[in-house]
Amino acid sequence: MIFEILVLGSGDACSFGGKNQTSFFIKTDKKTFLLDCGPSTLSELRRRNINTDKIDFILNTHMHGDHYGGIPYLLLDLNINYKIESFLVIGAEGIAERLNILQDLLYPGYGFEKFKFKMIFEELKPYQEINVDDIKIKSYPMLHSAYSYCFGYKIEYKNKSFAYTGDTGWTNEIINLSNNTDLFIIECSYYNKDIRNSHVSYKELLENINKINTKNILLTHLSKDAYDNIDKISHAIAYDGMKIFI
Ligand SMILES: [Zn+2]
Numbered sequence: 479m480i481f482e483i484l485v486l487g488s489g490d491a492c493s494f495g496g497k498n499q500t501s502f503f504i505k506t507d508k509k510t511f512l513l514d515c516g517p518s519t520l521s522e523l524r525r526r527n528i529n530t531d532k533i534d535f536i537l538n539t540h541m542h543g544d545h546y547g548g549i550p551y552l553l554l555d556l557n558i559n560y561k562i563e564s565f566l567v568i569g570a571e572g573i574a575e576r577l578n579i580l581q582d583l584l585y586p587g588y589g590f591e592k593f594k595f596k597m598i599f600e601e602l603k604p605y606q607e608i609n610v611d612d613i614k615i616k617s618y619p620m621l622h623s624a625y626s627y628c629f630g631y632k633i634e635y636k637n638k639s640f641a642y643t644g645d646t647g648w649t650n651e652i653i654n655l656s657n658n659t660d661l662f663i664i665e666c667s668y669y670n671k672d673i674r675n676s677h678v679s680y681k682e683l684l685e686n687i688n689k690i691n692t693k694n695i696l697l698t699h700l701s702k703d704a705y706d707n708i709d710k711i712s713h714a715i716a717y718d719g720m721k722i723f724i
Contacts (some may be wrong), residue, residue: 481724482724484720485718485719487499487501488718490609490700491543492701495706498516498519499517502642502701503523506611506612509610509613511610511652511654512552514537515538515552516543516546517548519551522718525634529560530555531561534566536552537568537631539569540570540629540645542544545564549580553565555595557593557594558633564597564598565660567598567600567696569599569602570601571601573599594686599608601637603617604617605619612676614634614635616646617630617631618649618654621649622647628646629640630646632659639724641655643663646665646680647673648679648686652664652686653686653689657691659691660694660724661696662690663716663722665698666667666700666713667699668680669703669707680704680710696714697711697714
């Protein structure tokens, strides 16, 4: 069975540590998809010789630039360089409208209606489950932005699963999201800064560590504050190019 994650981007919005903005390339036996697509995603795919027409869909956690700002370039590449019939983007309510506006802002007059392929959107509500082929995806509402839903996702394939928080402040939903997973990827923007309702600190994670129910914890999205204290962080930290077999 193939169920793999290639970390394309493990950095925060400001790319501290010289890391790309958020993106994970997920591969199963039959499907591949991106979990988030920050602005540096397409260049990292090119470096790794992964053509965009080999990506079946994008799953987006939330509409902040470092998590979805790379989608227009990926779509542009698909339109110019490949022949596909349709492309699926899954995200929170409003993503179809917001992405169309973003595409037109970056390339005026070159919105989705000009594409040679059809754009398909699945807009999710909190706790919604969908299946793409035999991949099961469930959205969990996180605590991050007042302007749109921010989701963490639990992703199951065959008898294995992983979850990813996206961006979030500390909430009990983090504990629910982690439940019974083989791998839990959690944002850890800060070491000890009090950024409630927005991002997680390593101190908060340690305070709640006994409630997290997963086989492996992987930290991502570290900011300057976390890097300044990196010698005090004892959990695994994602890096660009990291490959994980679930
Ligand atoms: Zn964010």
